[in-house]
Amino acid sequence: MFSKDVVFYLVLIFLIPWNAAVWFFTLKAFIVFGYRPTTGKVQNSELEYVKDIEYGDKYHLSVVYKYKYKDKNFESNQVKYTKREVFENKILADRELEKYIEGNELTVFVNPVFPKSAVLKKQIPYETVPLLLGGAFAIYLVMSLKH
Structure with missing residues (x-):
């Protein structure tokens, strides 16, 4: 259907905003602990x-x-x-x-x-857990597509 390169770039395009959200919420949560x-x-x-x-x-x-x-x-x-x-x-x-x-x-x-x-x-809200897990899975997916 799609070549590996096309899928790779589609996933990458999805990952940029996803990772921005993950980093924003994670960073804000860790700041709260300070x-x-x-x-x-x-x-x-x-x-x-x-x-x-x-x-x-x-x-x-x-x-x-x-x-x-x-x-x-x-x-x-x-x-x-x-x-x-x-x-x-x-x-x-x-x-x-x-x-x-x-x-x-x-x-x-x-x-x-x-x-x-x-x-x-002072707590990490449950809303960040799916973001973190989804981000980790997306990174794994990108890494597996490139090989």
């Missing part, structure tokens, strides 16, 4: 119900918090590195919301280089 802990205070927290006929109903957790880093005050709403905390189960969403009661103190992880960037959860 964030420094500090204390913050919950300003507001709520669940937003999103009705989605195609993918099913969701509950978006929104948490606004203030924190101080190196004698400067900041405010953020980023719970985790992917920004949104989304739940499909109302009970789990309510359980998570209970952790962020207005006025409560919490640990905030701050980017020491850009202190406006902070998260409440």
Whole structure:
């Protein structure tokens, strides 16, 4: 159907944006592990119900918090590195919301280089795992096509 060279270049064209995405998300995840802990205070927290006929109903957790880093005050709403905390189960969403009661103190992880960037959860999100595995498979495929 296609020669090995054509398939090689088609896969390579696919790999360039794929690898860019893999490196972006991987790099951002590893940067999060370098964030420094500090204390913050919950300003507001709520669940937003999103009705989605195609993918099913969701509950978006929104948490606004203030924190101080190196004698400067900041405010953020980023719970985790992917920004949104989304739940499909109302009970789990309510359980998570209970952790962020207005006025409560919490640990905030701050980017020491850009202190406006902070998260409440320091974890590599599951969204990066398929990217990493797919990238590894694509590299294997390219290497096997060239031989």
